[in-house]
Amino acid sequence: MRFAVWAPNADRVSVIGDFNDWDAARHPMQVRPEAGIWEIFIPAVEPGALYKFAIRNRDSGEVLTKTDPYGRRFELRPNTAAIVEPPDNYRWQDAEWMEHRRRHPDFWQHQPMSIYEVHLGSWQLDEHGQFLDYRTLAHRLVDHVRALGFTHIELLPITEHPFDGSWGYQTTGYFAPTSRFGSPDDFRYFVDHCHCNGIGVILDWVPAHFPRDEWALARFDGTQLYEHADPRQGEHRDWGTLIFNFGRNEVRSFLLASALYWLETFHLDGLRVDAVASMLYLDYSREDGDWIPNIYGGNENLEAISFLREMNSVTHGEQPGTCVLAEESTSWPQVTRPTYLGGLGFTMKWNMGWMHDTLTYMREDPVHRRYHHDQLTFGMLYAFTENFVLPFSHDEVVHGKGSLLQRMPGDDWQAFANLRLLYAYQFTYPGKKLLFMGCEFAQRHEWSETRGLDWHELCSEYHRGIQQLIADLNALYSSCPALHHYDFDHRGFAWADCHDSDQSVLSYYRYARSEGDRHRDQRDRHNDQGDLQGDRHRDLDGLERDRHSEEGDRHKEKHHDYSLVALNFTPVPRFGYRLGVPQPGFWQERLNSDAACYGGSNLGNGGGVMAEEIPWSGQPYSVSLTLPPLAAVVLVSSSHDDGALGTGD
Template sequence: MTNAPAKYPQMPLSYETAEQIAAGALGDPFAVLGPHESGGDIWVTTYDPGAVAMSALMNGDEHPLDAFEGVAGVFCGKVPHKSPYLLRGRNAAGETWENEDPYRFGPVIGEMDEYLLAEGTHQRIWQVLGAHVMEHEGVEGTHFAVWAPNAKRVSVVCDFNAWDGRRNPMRLRGQTGVWEIFLPGVGEGAVYKYEIIGAQGQLMAQKADPVGFGAQHPPETASMVRDISGYGWDDGKWMTSREAANAHDAPISVYEVHLGSWKRVTDDGNRPLSYKEAAVELVDYAKEMGFTHIEFLPVSEFPFDGSWGYQPIGLFAPTVRHGPPHEFRDLIDAAHQAGIGVILDWVPGHFPTDVHGLAQFDGTALYEHADPREGFHQDWNTLIYNYGRIEVANFLISNALYWLEEYHIDGLRVDAVASMLYRDYSREEGQWIPNKDGGRENYEAIAMLQRTNSICYAEVPGIMTAAEESTSFPGVSKPVDSGGLGFGFKWNMGWMNDTLDYISREPVHRKHHHHQMTFGIHYAFSENFILPISHDEVVHGKGSMIAKMPGLEGEKFANLRAYYGFMWGHPGKKLLFMGNEIAQWSEWNNNDQVDWKATEYHTHAGVQRLVKDLNHLYRETPALYAKDCEPGGFEWLEANDMDHSVYAWIRRGGPEDPEVVVICNFTPMERSAYRVGFPTPGTWREALNTDAGIYGGEGRGNLGSIQTEEKDWHGQDHSAALTIPPLSTIIFVRDDA
């Protein structure tokens, strides 16, 4: 090579190249560093700015490498052959060290992976990208790979190389835009980032790994090498049967949990529970309470506690706030062994602007849109994924599949779907760009959601997906091949808004808003609905559920109990946020725990007992769940008695399932001898009465059962005159005994 130092005329290294090495400016470091043949000889070139001397150890022999005169840290010298070798360095203080040379190892990514990555159709990118502890060419270490197609140079920086981006620049793999390197000796627990020289030659802020499996504890921002292989699952029984537990005709009652504030360890700095602690305490509680599923607010690593996880940075990393990945698996495994499904909130709708995240990842708008009219959420100060870029869509779809496969997650609840579906979401005229047809629908986001659902349902049998979608977008829970988005379920935000508005009113005014409680039935079967009383309803000044209720304290509790009875008797799966089941007075605070001390009081413990009994009755009574998504499972008996604020309806399951009659009285007046039609004659058991003494009520009702009379009422051939306590819901089940 020309321009070699005069002292070393045969050295295959020019001053220009040596200076590029020392400056970290090599676009193709593997073409220069490591072993290479030149002039019939094998030469080893390496860079270590902390060394004053360097040699190659090969088969017990030491072969000195020459320091490149005038360029500190660059060494090059001949070795007898291309056998594996170690590098031995010495610094100015006389200290020595030995390590493998990363540049003597060949690529790890195979041709098929390379092809699929380039095409943007690699469904399991986490198996290729990220940091993988492995043995490569007989040596233990970690393989790093990251997508940065517009970068001039990408390096792994970590403790191993003193966070110096000149030390370990990566190899670019063809047209994939993926950079990779195998770093020998780096293993579990190593902390790292990527240093990137951007498209315009600018040095970027160091970036966390988009496909990293672990991270430092916030506010620290580096990724952490985590070996996620080799977990011994013990949930085989659940996994083979969960399809039935997630089906439309299954009883689904979800306990929504923010793990950081469900329960705190007060004698240990008020810290949140670890995953392993939650595997016992939370799982036992959810099972005792009769919930069928636990839904976690996002657990993907996030920098800001106040975002509750809804502004994630590490989509492939369970937050380290509660422990490492295997311990998160312990929590899932424990839930499954208890017969409880686990749903994760998943956030493909936006991501934060933190400099260590995805924003301007390789110096360009790589994951986001360049135009803020498409790529920036004004409400949340966050960025929007470019769903139309195949690699970005593939990144998100693969992430969904990752949680389902690697962590045995049973379902994904997709946050803020409405913000994805509409280009003008929360934007004024001139602040958004229409689609190709001039409309507001985001075709690219729609296609990404459809593809996500299609792939997840096909690849992982038995799972469920649910959309938090607050508009009337058609077909959210209809199959993709029928033109729908392909979700299994949709949160019924309209039902939630209408019924909460009604129940928060003074009873004297309710007759003027009577049909807020009936309107939901008009569209109850247009989607597969979940009825959500979520975290969003008890935060940011909205008050707790008990605080929303009108009246004096006793009336507040009666109202809440009646409302929960109404909810569990209404068509639709159920979801209740933590703390709502004990009627805590304070609204949710993510920095503290649920007010468990409230359960020392009879009224709070009564609401907790009611939710438990509602769950168990619901699960044991097919008429209350089997046709949640079918109009044949519901019939009004009384929908128009606004003067008395009374509602009554029938719930039905299969032909052999006992029918259920649900009756609500939303006034503080007892309704005596109130006649209600019943679909069949005989004895009907008062299976649940929210005014029962064990729930904190007055114990008024029908002495446990009623006997129908052959008297037409409410379109039925039989009826009974009932006592309906004030502010109560009664659930009758046909007694076939």
């Protein structure tokens, strides 16, 4: 077995392990002084052996015992030794999935993407209150996710970490799936089983900071090797963690290797990068005078920006078809735009602004919502500036915030109705979808990593109704092109009426690709084969022409799909509510969140309505609707009829 470690400020490094009685004198390593890398080959070391490094600092003489930063497997906490892992001989069964991913690297742009966010340690426990293993989780999770129609599972960090209460966000093993749930091959089985059942897997990955544990990365060779020496650059005081030195090539290499390792070795379909805002700003969560400006005097972390661009370029280049999602909570521009245009190069970004505005609005008593209508409409001003994911994540159901159900106003009936309305709004609004575990059946209690989800609540009709609604919303989102094809493009959205604040009603259209759009897409693909610089000019010219012709196209071209969404944010039913529609014929009520099967009052439009030749709000036709209390109705034109889901009388 060959061992190697980077420790440029050491004057002695030894491998210690259970194969040499943890004796630092037995296996001293040789140094490559130009690189600061120490290495040794030790014969007869078998897979499963435990090891660490004994590192003596050249200046202080201090001896530190460190685990392997590149370790591929570790002992179960609280033990911290790395484990010698054999070569990867796992026999994957997902060749078809991986080939499709490689051949369709931009599948996510025009396809539905609905993400189920999971903390593996608390999704479900065994009969003794212990963790399930990766293989058991694979089968139970996939069955659950497929039944509800989610397309992807996003895992809170399963990179090795010592403290359960950190949920994995204080990573110490950047190349090792946590041993809490089994071996690396067990995790490969988990991903493999997901792929064989048509489910993608995304990992929450944490390059922004790392914990101070003395046996891990902190002061690795007796100096601030992975972190900055100056605490004004090197500490996250809010979290008690250390910040990577992104200006150091070896540190960048370490993190880039980690990102590629998960995508390549474990076949993961994407990474969700945690706390990107804390990486971008030197003054993130700091007082004046407690941070060091960049060379131009600004607060931008130029080294971190450079790293993120390189990471996104490398991962997309080396692993086509994978996604990198940014948790970025500020108005930093072009997070999801290509690096050659000055962007950061992420595939998608969490829309934190939309999430905060929406939840703030939903907490209002319906009688007051008329005064907060702009919290729903404001988001459309920036909805297409990035490729957005709409997240109701773990962060929204912890730290005293309560569950999503607890944040809804009114009695039990109104709280569940509000939650159904919230989910319908999320699934019909432009952007990919993300929902944290437990939210799919309206768990009443705030989430805690110390216990499993309250699955017993599914004995209640209201909770079962929420779960059925999520399944039906996923089915509608996937089957109706208007609701997903233009998630990132303004061509797929238009207001029907955004001004009815007096009645707290919001309505909009969603469009699928038209014949003209198809020709434009074909032209763009043809241009992609030409000179890149020429493409940029043609794209800009084409975009300008599209803007002028677009409104006319919507009336002249035959669309594959129209959808009309009407949301009533008060408990007052609205009868004879007229909205304009772009074409005649029958408009089917594909979904009504007030349907009896979801626990609602079953008020609705009897399966659909006929458009009348009454112009309304700039449309040549209109429909007269019944809007149920605290409910959403989704109607589609008769040219796209896949059968109704939950509908009211």
